[in-house]
Amino acid sequence: MTQPLAKRFPVPPIDKLPEDIRTRLLAVQEKSGFIPNVFLTLAYRPDEFRAFFAYHDTLMDKESGLTKAEREMIVVATSAANQCQYCVIAHGAILRIRAKNPLIADQIAVNYRKADITPRQKAMLDFAMKVALEAYVVSAADFVALSGHGFSDDDIWDITAIAAFFALSNRLANVTGMRPNDEFYLMGRVPK
Structure with missing residues (x-):
């Protein structure tokens, strides 16, 4: 019998991890009430954990021509195409919260072309x-085409980098x- 993947890459005990991690x-x-499994899984390789989250944070948290909700739209749409259950569910939750819309993540994950988004966002996706x-x-x-929707060269770089980074993430997941x-x-589905 084949060993399950989760057993192949064990989650290290938190007290055995490097201090920064x-x-x-x-x-x-403390912030969310739980530790998302991506953090626990990637802690298996501390140096890669640090590199992964440094790039993730740079892409997803900076000020740019893309809203934080639009960045999450990219993650959800491309992760659905790559059949990454983890990223669709986790980033779908973040998208619902950032967009303040309990329906948008499901719409984008199933078929962004029919989602309630703007023509600009459809071109982005x-x-x-x-x-x-x-x-x-x-x-x-x-x-x-993207310039016609008001995207700058930096915005186009961001769209590219987010889609590429999450292709890596989808494969790891x-x-x-x-x-x-x-x-x-x-x-993000029901009001608090």
Whole structure:
């Protein structure tokens, strides 16, 4: 019988982790009430944990021409295309909260083309999906189309980097057997 993936890459005990990682895990737990499984899974490789979250935070938390909700839209749409249950569920929860819309994450995960989003956001997701699934066909016409919706070159870089980064994340989550925490399923669906 094949060993389950979760057993292949064990979660280290929190008290055995390097101080900086343990501090981050406990801060996340304090803020959200639980430790998302992505933190626990990636703690298996501390140096990669640090690099992953440094890039994640740079992409997802900075000020830019994309709102934080739009960044989460990119994650949810591309993660659905990559069949990453963890990222669709976890980032779907964050999207619902950031967009203040309990329906949007499900709409985008199932079919962003029919979601209640703006034409600008649809163009953003069209491009993000191209980056995630067939970046080799990106052309100058894509930049013209995005510019026509008001995206700057920096915005286009951000769309590209988020789609590419989460392609990496999707693959790690799928191979490690990372499961979404139960807490994510209800977040942002009902008022507190």
